[in-house]
Amino acid sequence: MGFLWSLIVGGIIGWIAGLIMGKDIPGGIIGNIIAGFIGAWLGSLILGNWGPEIGDFFIVPAIIGAVVLVFIVSLIMGSMRRGRRS
Numbered sequence: 001m002g003f004l005w006s007l008i009v010g011g012i013i014g015w016i017a018g019l020i021m022g023k024d025i026p027g028g029i030i031g032n033i034i035a036g037f038i039g040a041w042l043g044s045l046i047l048g049n050w051g052p053e054i055g056d057f058f059i060v061p062a063i064i065g066a067v068v069l070v071f072i073v074s075l076i077m078g079s080m081r082r083g084r085r086s
Helices: 002-021 028-047 058-086
Strands: none
Touching: 002 028, 002 058, 028 058
């Protein structure tokens, strides 16, 4: 049950990051879950573990990390689209 809870919380974190950035995360639900997990890892590296914890995720650093991840992915995807037009 803990793994399922982590998938749900990771998906919600990725979804929130997409809403904050106003960008769709490629991959739909799976992309949201991946962004949530990687964002949580990135956020804990940058900011440490603090704030409320739900499903083994420290929510504030995880959301901030996921927003950074969505920003980086959107930059890469945008440059790839521009590169194809040239």
